[in-house]
Structure formats: structure tokens, C-alpha cells
Amino acid sequence: MLLVPCPNCGPRNAADLSYNGESHARPDPTTCTPEDWRTYLYLRDNPSGWLRESWYCSSGCRKHFTIERHTLTGELRTPILPGSKPGATKGETK
Amino acid sequence: MLCRANPAGDGAAQFGDGIRNDRLRFAETAEPDQRHPCIAVGCLHVGDVGQLEASNTCGYQRNALTGCDKTHDGGVLGRLDRRVVTHIATAHECPDLGVQRRRTLARESDEGVVPETTETHRSLCGDCVTDGHGNQQSIMAEHIGLHGRTHGDRAGDANVDRSVGQRPSLLVGRHRVEFDTYIGPCRPEAMQERRDELIGGRVDETEPESTPSADTKLLGSPQHALRRHEELTGMGEKRLTVGGQSHSTSCPLEQGETEVGLELADLLAQRRLSDVELRGSSPEMELVGNGDKGTEAAQRCQLIHSIILSVVVDLLLHHYRSMRQTAEMGKHKPPARYSAFGLLWRGLRKQSWPRIWREPEFKSSYDVVIIGGGVHGLATAYYLAANHGITDIAVVDRAYLGSGGSGRNTAIVRSNYLTPEGVAFYDRSLELYNSMSNDLNLNVMFSERGHLTLAHTDSALRTMHWRAEVNKLQGIDSSVIDPTEIKKLTPSLDVSTHTRYPIMGALYHPPGGTIRHDAVVWGYARGADAYGVDLFQQTEVLDILTEGDHGSGKVTGVRTSRGDISTPVVVNCTAGWASTISSMVDVRLPITTHPLQAAVTEPVKTFLPTVVVSGSLHVYVSQTDRGELVFGASVDPVATYNMGGTLEFTEELAGHVLELMPGISKMRLLRQWAGLCDMTPDYSPVMGPTPVDGFYVDVGWGTYGFKAGPVSGEQMAACVANGATPDLIKPFELSRFTEGNLVGEKGAAAVGH
Structure with a gap:
């Protein structure tokens, strides 16, 4: 199970959130x-490693936020609400 | 060109029952300089469905009349009638190219094209194709001889002798085809002989005493004439003669005349009947018909002998062909052929089997390096060697062959896709899977058991109808069936209406089924190895060396954990890891990697005869030959390279499976696993060249990569060898994402929506 630290709600089961x-x-x-727009729409880095991605706390605070996740180990770090600074949240890393 | 075109309605020999309106005629060469002595192939007009014309089986020219491209093996075909084109294209031989005449029978007869049409065509026109020497004149003559009415109007062109008088003809459907039994001007003495023959035959016809039935009387002449024709022209090949009658005129069918049925079986049966009657009519054969038991026993004995003889001859021929094939592979030692006899021989001598592929030496230079030793990479290597003669290939894999998606999928194959591009592509794959065991000399355990895609909602049912129509139009066997029929096919499914997701119907696709995926990998690995392809396991690619700008340069080599390889061509067949390889040359792909989990139960007695898929319930299930139920599901929602299993998956899976089949609640799951899927936004693959010269991709295979393995290998091989993207995979190029031409297959490619 992946525990995703929502900046507002704290660690939540990934099933409680939507993955963007x-x-x-x-x-x-x-x-x-x-062409630029389609590149933005379709093309992805998809690295095997650290990735900055967006989540939506759909069954909690209903906020979108970004977080860094290691796509191989599942490690998570630095959850950020848009417009706020890194570290200014209640999120915990796994 | 050997055969003349007949404009529509210009006396073309017509086949079919009027409803289907199949017409057979002969294509005309577009340009005289494109003439080729090998072939003129007929074209079939398929009434309501569309039109196709096969022109030249050599692929020597584009179709003169429709512009469809066709090749010997079907290749890329007209939009509607691929099956027919394939059939016709393979039905003829080309002496120049040494292609053997392949007398394949059309398998399908439900879509307006009936096998006997082609068979009939061959019986009529097979000789016009070639006489084995490419002699145009004689071919022309033969052709005209056999299509008297068709070409009689052009008698002036080809010296058709119309003085023969009464011309035999035969009835096909409601139409009549006449024969000018005629030998070409290249052999006047034969022509005279033939004329005598025919006159003699007509005399025979006029003797009512010797011919007990009208059929027999009428049949004698064309059959005899044809046989004689064979003798004279040295065409000893057995020809299927359509049981027909000879008539003096070419008038339309009159009331009371016997109509020859369309079904091939009918034609054959009628012919046999006629033969029997013919035999019965001759005095010496009457003895046979008198029921003498001793003679009957002798006949049976003779029959058994002939069967045994034919089997032995077949085996010897097969052996000879396989020896030829392996000898053609060149200097490399061919692999030990697997056969029942070989098994017995080795068993008796307690011999061990040799390694299935070599442990090759690592070279510093190859013509092509293929990254990824799964079914796609190995198939590409195999077809590069087999079809294009490129054998200096290295296949490198980080782990072992078939360790990725090729060994983790649920081994389901089908071709009932949603877009015409997808259907054509996956259908070719199914064709290759069908003949794979023979081609690779390895039993891949293809079980063509039928494939059911369940619909639980109105919208799903609508999509099923859509898919069925797209499939039917492309000649794929696919239809929507109701719950009653579903229950008959798979009694274990709960088709009652009180369930949470009641089954409202299903898309039934009989050609779908399962295959042993490991065997496919091993078969391709063994085949490629036999051609001299080097397979390197546990060899990780660390970097791809390029020259020029990032993202648009040129490939010069590959850095691996074993050392550097210099190569001008790199093919990326790494599926889930596609982005990590492409990022080495700064090519961004429209791919995210998601794990897909699967699970298998303990083995039980066989109770599930089909593959069952449910999009709404995100599950698909099939029973293996061993009796285990194999479950697959949709991809996990979060992109990751981690292949660990989750409890959420098994819980969800169990719930959904039990909604479909409540009766298996006591079964236990044995194990679960995950594989990585390289998902694209439109659920179609990404194939072909990239902005980096020499860097090809065969990725984006998501949840449907295994069923496309053979065809993508074949097409990627053609792409790499010819330097141009084949038409079949043109819609799947990487550039479609920046151009906005997506091929939306989500409705048919996955259960995750």
C-alpha cells in the first residue's frame, strides 16, 4: 500500500486519492x-527514479498538490500545495 | 499481360448466386512495360461489400483497377477484402520468383466470398497463370481455351478457334461459363489433335444408350477435354473440375435446368456423383457396382494402401522441405528438429537434447542491435533474418529472454479491435500465430477457443455492436450474442438479471484464444539463433552512443554491461522500460509505465471453454490446459516500475470474478504477479523510426503487446530492413502525437475504463 502524504490531511492510502x-x-x-500543446498533452519523461507528479485529495481536502515520488521504490518526499513553499505542510514522507 | 481485362458486364465469367454478385474477371496490366510473364490474377467484385482486384502476385505492379497494393502473402491489402486478396494472391505461382503455388482453400465463406469461387477460378484459370515456362503464347491460349466465352469476343486477338462448334460450358450459380476447348497457336498439331478430341467427345454425347443420365452425358466432354488438355500441355496437376454440363449455347439459365450449387462440398459431391455414374455407365465398371464382396474388400484394401502411401509421401515431402529449409539457412548449424520420431529416437538412445540456442561470443560490432529479448525483440530479429537476410544482429536483455511482459502476460490472442487500423494489424498477428507452430517447429499450444467480451451496460453493448460491425467489414469473425447464447457457450457464467452488473450481451470472437507465451519466446529465440542471430542475456544497456545533436543525431553504438557495440541501428523493444532506453537518445515518448497484475488459481477440471473478458468488472479470465484459472485485470492507476503485488488487487479481483462466476468461490489463488505496461494515451503502440537516425522504437504496447508480437516483429523487421515504414504500421508512428492523429483503441484494447 502506498501512503501518500497530503499537505492538508497527512498520510493517506493512495486509494483515497486520485493520481493525476x-x-x-x-x-x-x-x-x-x-505541436507544443500536443507535446505537453502527450509526451512524458516517465523516468525510473524520482518524479514530480500531481495528486488530487479526492476524498479528503479536495486539493491538488504535487509531490516527488521514486517510481521504483515508492518513496515519497516534499509534498507541495500550489502556491506554497516546500516544507510548509503537515505531510510526512514514508 | 497474359489475360485481358473485361469491363464490367462484358461477358465476364460470373460466379455467385446473384445475391452475392461475385464476379470474376481478369485484371489488365496498366502499362505494357510492367508486363510480367508470371501471372494474371482474377479480380473479385464482391457485390455489397466492396471491390477488390488482385493484379499481379509478384507485387510487380499496383493493382490496375483499384490501386490496392498486394503482395504474395497478402501484405497490405485493400480495405475490405483482404481475405480474398490473400487467397487469390497465394493461389498462383510465379516461375520467375520461384514461388510455389499454394493451393490454400479459403476458410471463410460467410461474407460474400465463397471458397469455391476461388477454387472454381483456379479450376478455370489456374492454367492461364503459367505453364511453368512463362510461355506467354501458350498461356494465353490456355487461358482463352478455358474461358472461351470470356475471351471469345477477343478471338481476333488471340486466334481463338471458333470453328469447333459446340462448346462445352458449365454452370456456376446462375451463370454459365463456356469452354473453347482449344490449344494455343504455339502448338498447331496439338490444336488439331484437340479438335479431333472434342469432335469425338461430341459424338459420344450423342449416344444416349451409353449414357444413363443427363448429367453423365453432359459431363463427359469438358472433363475429358480438360484431361486431354492437361496431357497435351504437360500440365499434369490435378485440377478441380466443377461438375457442370455442356451446352451448345450461352443462354441464361432456363427453367428446369440443373443449377450447380455454390457450396464447394456440393460441387465436389456432384463431381463424385458424376464420376460414379460415369464409371457405372462403362461395362467394365458395372461389375464393380454389382456388390461383389471380394471386390469390395479389395477396394477397401486399395483405399487403405493409397491412404498409407499418401501419408508416407507427405511425410517424406515434409522432411525434404524441412531439410531444404534448414540447408538454406546457411553456414550455421540448423537446430535439431522436434518431431514425434525424434522424440522416440532420442528416448530410445537416451540422448539429451541440445541447448535450444547458443551462448554466443560477444562481438564489438553488429549491423543491428535489438534491446529487449522478449517476443517483440526476438520476433524482430527472427524476421529480419528470415525475411530480409540480415543476420548480423545482437539481441540484448538485462535479465533472461522472456523475463518481461512476454512471460507475464495472460497469453490471450484476438483481433476484434475497434479501429480499422487496429483490426488489420492484429488480424495479421493472429494469422502468424496460427501458423507459428509449423513455422518455428515448436508447439506453441495455440488453443483457438473463442473469446467473449461481456457487456454489462447499454453503452458497452453499443460499443460491442460497433466493434462487431468494424470487424465484419474487415472480414473478422465477430458477432454480438445474447445472454442465452452466452450461457450455452460458458455455463459457469451468471447471466441472471439480478446481479450488480447483469450480462446484457457479449462480443463473441471465435478465432480468439490462448497460447503458451514461453513457447512463443523460445520458438523465436531458437529460430533467430538458427539464422545466426546472437542472443545475449544478462546484458544491460547502459547508454546509446550517438553523434550529432541530442534528440536528432545518429546512432553509432550501444554501451552495455559487457562492453561497447558499434552499430548503426538500434531497435528499442523494451516495453515497460521503453522510456528509460529512449531517454538515452533524448527521445521523449508518450508513455507512462503502469504495472498490471495477474493471478492464477489452483488447477481444477476444465469447465471454462472460452476466454471471458469483462470491461466493466476490469477482469479477464481463461482456463489453462493444466486447469488453472488465469486472471488478469486493468493496470494499476499509479505509474511505477515496481512489480510488487498488492492486496487491493486480489480483493478487487476476487469480488469481480465471483460476480461473473459465483460457483468458483471455493477456489484458491495460488500466486499473483505483475508486469510492466507501457501505456500510451490512445491505447495504440508506437512503432517505427524516431527523430534520431537509426533509432527505432517498437513500444507503447500497454496491455496488448503479446497478441501483437509476431506482426510487430514482422513489420519492424521490414521497417528496419527497407528504411521505410510499412503501411500496416504507418498509423502507429511516433509523429502521430505531435500531428494529432491518434488511433483511439481504448474502447477495445483494455479492461481499464
């Missing part, structure tokens, strides 16, 4: 080319 996948900066849809 890799977190990338969204290009400005008004200025970017279709």
Missing part, C-alpha cells in the same frame, strides 16, 4: 503552437 500523473508546466494556450 506527471506534473509539467502548462504552456500558454493562447501563444503556443499546436
Whole structure:
């Protein structure tokens, strides 16, 4: 079982949250080319290692947040709510 | 060109019963300089379904009339009638290319194309294809001789002798085809002989006393003439003669005339009947018919002898062909052939079996390096060697061959996909799986047991209908059945209406089934090894060496845990680990790696005759030959490279399986495992070249990689060898994501939605 530390709700079973996948900066849809937009939509780094990704605390605080997770070991670190600084949350790493 | 085209309705020999409106005619060469002495192939118009035209089996030219590309083995075909094209294309021989005539029978007869059409075509037109010497004149003559009516109008072109008078003809469906029994102008003496023959035959016909039935009377002439024709032209090959009647005119079928049925069996039966009657009519054969027991016993004995003889001859031929095949493989020692006889021989002599593939020496340079020793990588290596003669190949795998998805999948194969691109692709794969045991000389235990995709909601049922229609249009055996039929097929399923997810129907796909996945891997490994491909296990790729810019340079080599290999071509067949390999050359892929878990129960007596899949319940189940139930599910929602199993999976799986089959609640799970799936956004693979020169990908195989193994190997081999993406995998190129041309297969490719 994967324990995901929500910045608001603390460690929760991953089944209680929704997984959004890799977190990338969204290009400005008004200025970017279709190719850039599709690259943002579809292409992924998908590393075997540390990955910055986005989760949604769907059955808790209903907030989206980002977190770093090691895709091989399942280790989690530095959960961040958008707009806040790293470390300013109640989240715990596993 | 050897055969002349007939514009539609221009006296073309017509086959079919009118409803199907199959018409057979002969294609015309587009350009005289494209002429090729090997072949003119017929084209079939399939009434409501569409049109196809096979032009030249050599792939010498594009189809003159429809522009469909066709190859000897079917290749990439017209949109609708692949089966027919395949059939026709393989039915002829090309002396120039040394391709053997393959008398394959069409297997399917439900979609407007009936096997006897082609068979009939061959019986009529087989000789027009070639006389074995590529002699155009004689071929032309033969062709015209056999298609008198079709080509009689063009008699001036080809010196058809119309003075013969009464021309024999035969009835096919409601249509009549006449014969000009005629020998080509290249052999005038034979022509004279033949004419005498025919006149003699007509005299015979006029003797009612010697011919007890009308059928017999009418049948004599064309059969005899055809036989004579064979003798004269040296075409000793046995021809299926359609039981027909000879008539003096080519008028439409009149009331009261016997119509020859469409079914091949009928045609054959009628022919046999006619033969019997013919025999019965001759005085010496009447003795046979009198019921003499001794003679009957002798006949039986003769029959048994002939069966034994034919079996022995078949075995010897098979042995000879296999010897030829292995000899053609070149300097490398062919692998020991597996056979019942070999098993007995080695068993009696207590011989051990040799290693199935070599432990090769690590070289510093290869023409092609394939990363990933699963079914995709090995199949690519095998087809590169077998189809394209490229044997200087290294296949490297971090662990052992078949250790990834190839050994972790649930071994289900099917072709009932949703998009035309997907259906064509997976159907080719199923074809290759069908002949795999023979091709690789290894029993892959293909069990064509049928595949049921259950629908639990109205929308699911609608999708099933959609898939069934797409499949039918492409010639795939697939239909929607109701719960009653489902219950008949698989009695263990709960089809009652009081369940949480009542079964409302199912997509039934009879050609689907299961295969032993390890055997497929071993078969390809053994085959590739026999061609001289080097297989390196426990060899990890650390880096891919390139020159030029990042992300658009050129591949120069591969750095492995055993040392560097210099190579111009690298093929990435690493499935779940695809992104890690591609990142070495800065190629970003639209892939996320998710684990897919599976589980297996203890073995029980066989009770589940089909493969059962439920999208709503995220589960698929089949029973192995050993009696275990194999369960698979949807991929885990969180992307990870960790292949550990979870309790959530087993809980969920057990709940869902019991909703389908409440009767197995006492069965115990033996083990569970996980494999890595490289999921793409549109549930279709990513195949072909990348922006980096020499770096090819065959990835994005998600939950459907095993069933596509053979065809992706075949197509990737063609892609690498020819440097151009074959049409069959053109829709799956990496560039589709930046161009926005996705191939949405999610509705049919997975149970995770």
C-alpha cells in the first residue's frame, strides 16, 4: 500500500486519492503552437527514479498538490500545495 | 499481360448466386512495360461489400483497377477484402520468383466470398497463370481455351478457334461459363489433335444408350477435354473440375435446368456423383457396382494402401522441405528438429537434447542491435533474418529472454479491435500465430477457443455492436450474442438479471484464444539463433552512443554491461522500460509505465471453454490446459516500475470474478504477479523510426503487446530492413502525437475504463 502524504490531511492510502500523473508546466494556450500543446498533452519523461507528479485529495481536502515520488521504490518526499513553499505542510514522507 | 481485362458486364465469367454478385474477371496490366510473364490474377467484385482486384502476385505492379497494393502473402491489402486478396494472391505461382503455388482453400465463406469461387477460378484459370515456362503464347491460349466465352469476343486477338462448334460450358450459380476447348497457336498439331478430341467427345454425347443420365452425358466432354488438355500441355496437376454440363449455347439459365450449387462440398459431391455414374455407365465398371464382396474388400484394401502411401509421401515431402529449409539457412548449424520420431529416437538412445540456442561470443560490432529479448525483440530479429537476410544482429536483455511482459502476460490472442487500423494489424498477428507452430517447429499450444467480451451496460453493448460491425467489414469473425447464447457457450457464467452488473450481451470472437507465451519466446529465440542471430542475456544497456545533436543525431553504438557495440541501428523493444532506453537518445515518448497484475488459481477440471473478458468488472479470465484459472485485470492507476503485488488487487479481483462466476468461490489463488505496461494515451503502440537516425522504437504496447508480437516483429523487421515504414504500421508512428492523429483503441484494447 502506498501512503501518500497530503499537505492538508497527512498520510493517506493512495486509494483515497486520485493520481493525476506527471506534473509539467502548462504552456500558454493562447501563444503556443499546436505541436507544443500536443507535446505537453502527450509526451512524458516517465523516468525510473524520482518524479514530480500531481495528486488530487479526492476524498479528503479536495486539493491538488504535487509531490516527488521514486517510481521504483515508492518513496515519497516534499509534498507541495500550489502556491506554497516546500516544507510548509503537515505531510510526512514514508 | 497474359489475360485481358473485361469491363464490367462484358461477358465476364460470373460466379455467385446473384445475391452475392461475385464476379470474376481478369485484371489488365496498366502499362505494357510492367508486363510480367508470371501471372494474371482474377479480380473479385464482391457485390455489397466492396471491390477488390488482385493484379499481379509478384507485387510487380499496383493493382490496375483499384490501386490496392498486394503482395504474395497478402501484405497490405485493400480495405475490405483482404481475405480474398490473400487467397487469390497465394493461389498462383510465379516461375520467375520461384514461388510455389499454394493451393490454400479459403476458410471463410460467410461474407460474400465463397471458397469455391476461388477454387472454381483456379479450376478455370489456374492454367492461364503459367505453364511453368512463362510461355506467354501458350498461356494465353490456355487461358482463352478455358474461358472461351470470356475471351471469345477477343478471338481476333488471340486466334481463338471458333470453328469447333459446340462448346462445352458449365454452370456456376446462375451463370454459365463456356469452354473453347482449344490449344494455343504455339502448338498447331496439338490444336488439331484437340479438335479431333472434342469432335469425338461430341459424338459420344450423342449416344444416349451409353449414357444413363443427363448429367453423365453432359459431363463427359469438358472433363475429358480438360484431361486431354492437361496431357497435351504437360500440365499434369490435378485440377478441380466443377461438375457442370455442356451446352451448345450461352443462354441464361432456363427453367428446369440443373443449377450447380455454390457450396464447394456440393460441387465436389456432384463431381463424385458424376464420376460414379460415369464409371457405372462403362461395362467394365458395372461389375464393380454389382456388390461383389471380394471386390469390395479389395477396394477397401486399395483405399487403405493409397491412404498409407499418401501419408508416407507427405511425410517424406515434409522432411525434404524441412531439410531444404534448414540447408538454406546457411553456414550455421540448423537446430535439431522436434518431431514425434525424434522424440522416440532420442528416448530410445537416451540422448539429451541440445541447448535450444547458443551462448554466443560477444562481438564489438553488429549491423543491428535489438534491446529487449522478449517476443517483440526476438520476433524482430527472427524476421529480419528470415525475411530480409540480415543476420548480423545482437539481441540484448538485462535479465533472461522472456523475463518481461512476454512471460507475464495472460497469453490471450484476438483481433476484434475497434479501429480499422487496429483490426488489420492484429488480424495479421493472429494469422502468424496460427501458423507459428509449423513455422518455428515448436508447439506453441495455440488453443483457438473463442473469446467473449461481456457487456454489462447499454453503452458497452453499443460499443460491442460497433466493434462487431468494424470487424465484419474487415472480414473478422465477430458477432454480438445474447445472454442465452452466452450461457450455452460458458455455463459457469451468471447471466441472471439480478446481479450488480447483469450480462446484457457479449462480443463473441471465435478465432480468439490462448497460447503458451514461453513457447512463443523460445520458438523465436531458437529460430533467430538458427539464422545466426546472437542472443545475449544478462546484458544491460547502459547508454546509446550517438553523434550529432541530442534528440536528432545518429546512432553509432550501444554501451552495455559487457562492453561497447558499434552499430548503426538500434531497435528499442523494451516495453515497460521503453522510456528509460529512449531517454538515452533524448527521445521523449508518450508513455507512462503502469504495472498490471495477474493471478492464477489452483488447477481444477476444465469447465471454462472460452476466454471471458469483462470491461466493466476490469477482469479477464481463461482456463489453462493444466486447469488453472488465469486472471488478469486493468493496470494499476499509479505509474511505477515496481512489480510488487498488492492486496487491493486480489480483493478487487476476487469480488469481480465471483460476480461473473459465483460457483468458483471455493477456489484458491495460488500466486499473483505483475508486469510492466507501457501505456500510451490512445491505447495504440508506437512503432517505427524516431527523430534520431537509426533509432527505432517498437513500444507503447500497454496491455496488448503479446497478441501483437509476431506482426510487430514482422513489420519492424521490414521497417528496419527497407528504411521505410510499412503501411500496416504507418498509423502507429511516433509523429502521430505531435500531428494529432491518434488511433483511439481504448474502447477495445483494455479492461481499464
